[in-house]
Every structure is written in structure tokens, then in C-alpha cells.
Amino acid sequence: YLIMKIKKIKNKKPDLLIVGAGPVGCVLAERAAKVKKWSSLIVEKRNHIAGNCYDELNKKGLRIHKYGPHYMRFKKRRIFNYVGQFTKWIKGNYIVKSSVKGELYPIPINLNTLEKFFKKKFKDKNQAKKFIDTLKIKKKKINNSEDFILSKLGREIYENFYKNYTIKQWGIHPKRLNKSVVGRLPIRFNRDPYYVNQKLKVMPKNGYTQLFQNMIKDNRIEISLNTPYEKIKKDITPNIATIYTGPPDVFFNFKYGKLDWRSLDFKFKTLKKNKIQECVQINFPNDHKFTRKVEIKHVTKQKSKFSTISYEFPKSKGDPYYPINNKKNVTLFKKYKRLIKKLEKKNIFFEGRLASYRYLNMDEVIEAALNLFKKLKNKYN
Numbered sequence: 001y002l003i004m005k006i007k008k009i010k011n012k013k014p015d016l017l018i019v020g021a022g023p024v025g026c027v028l029a030e031r032a033a034k035v036k037k038w039s040s041l042i043v044e045k046r047n048h049i050a051g052n053c054y055d056e057l058n059k060k061g062l063r064i065h066k067y068g069p070h071y072m073r074f075k076k077r078r079i080f081n082y083v084g085q086f087t088k089w090i091k092g093n094y095i096v097k098s099s100v101k102g103e104l105y106p107i108p109i110n111l112n113t114l115e116k117f118f119k120k121k122f123k124d125k126n127q128a129k130k131f132i133d134t135l136k137i138k139k140k141k142i143n144n145s146e147d148f149i150l151s152k153l154g155r156e157i158y159e160n161f162y163k164n165y166t167i168k169q170w171g172i173h174p175k176r177l178n179k180s181v182v183g184r185l186p187i188r189f190n191r192d193p194y195y196v197n198q199k200l201k202v203m204p205k206n207g208y209t210q211l212f213q214n215m216i217k218d219n220r221i222e223i224s225l226n227t228p229y230e231k232i233k234k235d236i237t238p239n240i241a242t243i244y245t246g247p248p249d250v251f252f253n254f255k256y257g258k259l260d261w262r263s264l265d266f267k268f269k270t271l272k273k274n275k276i277q278e279c280v281q282i283n284f285p286n287d288h289k290f291t292r293k294v295e296i297k298h299v300t301k302q303k304s305k306f307s308t309i310s311y312e313f314p315k316s317k318g319d320p321y322y323p324i325n326n327k328k329n330v331t332l333f334k335k336y337k338r339l340i341k342k343l344e345k346k347n348i349f350f351e352g353r354l355a356s357y358r359y360l361n362m363d364e365v366i367e368a369a370l371n372l373f374k375k376l377k378n379k380y381n
């Protein structure tokens with residue numbers, strides 16, 4: 001059925017063959033067209049662009065994030081300015097809470113979380129830090145996600161806010177996950193209520209799909225949806241290079257074995273209510289099979305009598321969403337990485353969250369794509 005749906009590809013000799021129409025694929029095609037006048041053929045196996053950032057309007061006209069909530073933030077103004085050419089922005093004041101024993105607490109852990117949880121008042125951050133110092137469990141070496149939280153916040157916070165959420169999300173005990181997994185989440189001794197530390201927190205006014213659509217408008221860019229790379233690779237020979245943004249193990253036909261990924265099932269529910277919950281995301285570390293409930297309307301700021309909520313159920317099979325940062329997979333990826341390096345000599349480049357098997361945010365993959373473009377520009381001048 002999929003093969004039937006592949007439309008005839010017009011440009012069989014593109015300068016770049018790009019596999020995947022996610023952020024990385026779109027940025028490379030845009031830069032190539034604008035700066036070097038190179039043509040690109042983007043092949044995408046799904047029936048839409050924008051990769052996991054894809055959003056769409058549901059039956060009630062509400063914008064939903066099909067592959068989980070995407071909270072855009074930028075570490076670097078340069079990347080923000082680049083992306084800003086393709087969209088108008090609205091503010092992205094993301095607020096997340098965690099439901100523990102029937103009460104909602106600010107996430108990331110901040111001074112308000114600590115006061116509410118320990119039923120104490122702290123006059124300033126030093127007083128709170130002193131109190132937390134009495135709870136910390138000293139570790140000689142911090143090797144994993146459990147040690148990381150125990151050594152920073154003590155056992156009670158670990159058990160109530162982190163342990164079971166992590167087990168649910170990853171299907172792996174925090175003891176067997178690299179400390180960077182939980183280390184992503186800030187720990188604060190101030191009252192900053194926002195989910196992320198970055199000051200540049202914005203949402204594309206008309207959504208992510210529209211943003212990436214605007215990026216690939218140039219007529220030097222051809223996009224072929226419903227088109228897995230594997231089906232066309234024999235027929236297309238790019239003049240300059242191939243950029244691959246899919247999973248490495250698939251590319252190499254599982255030569256060294258399968259990389260593990262964590263996936264999610266999303267269940268969407270629409271209610272005739274202006275708002276369903278008090279903030280965009282509520283985490284459930286200890287109750288339910290789902291990890292979190294997301295009401296994206298809080299950040300898309302749409303006006304409607306209706307609102308949609310999504311429930312996330314983690315699973316190990318399915319679309320690859322999260323690379324797993326444990327010993328087994330890191331070791332396996334290193335082996336694939338050696339093959340990837342060799343392919344550069346054959347003008348095949350791997351980039352993005354899947355291809356580099358790294359837990360990267362949108363601003364980080366966009367930066368990586370811009371860097372790869374620079375490299376290509378210099379190499380194939």
C-alpha cells in the first residue's frame with residue numbers, strides 16, 4: 001500500500017538526498033537552497049513533515065502535538081534568530097506540576113515544592129540548602145540516576161518524585177540509567193516556576209508543522225512523503241551528499257544488533273471545557289499507568305469552548321522516541337558510530353536525535369544541522 005502511494009519523484013539527481021523531514025532534514029534543505037542554490041530531495045516515510053514536532057488541528061479545531069508536548073526553548077540567541085525567520089512567536093511559559101499523594105507540587109523541584117512537601121518555611125535558599133544537606137545521602141561516585149538524586153535531594157524526594165516516574169518512563173530502574181537522564185531536570189532553590197531554565201521560551205504562533213513548512217518552500221526542495229529511504233536508495237544518486245536522520249541500526253541492517261528505544265502511546269480526550277487542568281502538564285510518579293497528562297491549550301493559547309488532554313503511556317515497542325542512556329546501548333551505539341564515521345568518506349552524513357542516538361532538544365538538533373551544513377558548504381565548495 002505504501003509503495004503504491006509513493007508519488008513519482010521528479011528530481012532523481014538532487015544535490016542532496018535527505019532522509020527524514022524532521023527539523024534536521026528541513027534545516028539542511030533550507031540552507032542548501034538559500035546559501036548554495038543546491039537542490040534537495042527529502043524522502044519521509046511518514047505522511048507528514050516536521051518529524052516528532054508535528055502538530056495538527058483535531059476535529060474541534062484544537063492544535064494537538066501528535067508525538068508529545070514540544071516546549072521550544074533556546075540556549076543560543078543565534079539559533080532562535082535563525083528559526084524566527086519562519087514563524088511568529090508567542091511566549092512559552094511552561095508550567096509543570098507533579099501529583100504526589102493527591103497534592104500538586106511544582107516541577108522542577110523548587111523552594112515552593114520543598115516547603116509544601118516538608119511542611120516548612122524557608123526564609124531563603126541558604127536555609128533550604130542547609131535543611132536539604134541533612135537529607136542528602138553521600139556517595140563517593142555518582143554513576144547513575146538513583147545516586148544522582150539521593151546525593152542531591154535525599155531519599156524522600158527521590159522516592160516520591162523520581163523513582164517510580166523513572167521506572168514507568170524507561171522500564172528500567174534509575175540505578176541502571178546514566179545520571180544525565182534525571183539530570184536533565186533542573187533542581188532549584190529559588191521560586192522559579194517554569195519547566196525549563198532557558199530565558200528564550202517560545203511557541204510558534206501557528207504551530208510547528210507550519211514553521212517547518214515555511215522552511216522548505218523553496219522550489220529547489222522536493223519532498224516525497226510516504227517514502228521510506230530503503231525503497232528509493234537504489235534509484236537516487238545525489239550529486240553531493242546524503243543526509244540520514246533515521247535510526248543507525250536500521251541503516252546498517254542491524255549488523256551489530258538492535259538499539260533500544262523508549263516509545264509512547266498517546267491517548268487524546270476532548271472535553272467541552274475551557275480548561276481541564278490547572279497547568280500544561282501534570283506528572284504522575286506513583287499513580288496510574290500513564291506518566292503525564294498534557295493540556296497543550298495552556299501553551300498554544302487557542303480560544304475555544306473545548307480543550308484536549310493527552311495521556312502518555314510508555315512502552316518499549318513502537319516508534320523510536322527516546323534513546324536509552326544505559327551501558328548496553330551506549331556501547332552498541334559506539335560500534336555503529338565507527339561505521340558512521342567511515343561513511344563520511346562516501347558522502348553520507350548522519351545527524352539528529354535518532355541518527356546520533358542522543359536525547360536532543362529541538363534547538364540542539366537545529367544547531368547540529370546548521371553546523372553540518374557549514375561542514376558540507378566548506379567541503380563541497
Ligand code: FAD
Pocket residue numbers: 019020021022023024025043044045046049050051052053067068069070071072073227228229230245246247264321322351352353354355360361362363365
Ligand atoms: P525527528 O523529528 O525524529 O525526524 C526524523 C524523521 O525521519 C521522522 O519524520 C522519520 O519518520 C523520518 N525517517 C526515519 N527513518 C526514515 C527512513 N528510513 N526513511 C524515510 N524517513 C525516515 N524537544 C524540545 O526542544 N522540547 C520539547 O519539549 C520536546 N519534547 C519532546 C517530547 C517527546 C515525546 C519526544 C519524542 C521528543 C521531544 N523533543 C522535544 C525532541 C524533538 O522531538 C527532537 O529534538 C526533534 O524532533 C529531532 O529532530 P530530527 O530531525 O533529528 O528527528
Ligand code: UDP
Pocket residue numbers: 098107161162163165166169181182183184185283285
Ligand atoms: N523525572 C522524574 N519525575 C518527574 C519528571 C522527570 O523522575 O516528575 C525524570 C524521569 O526519569 C525523566 C527525566 O527526569 O525521564 C527527564 O525529565 P523530563 O521532564 O526532561 O523528560 P521529557 O520531557 O524529556 O520526557
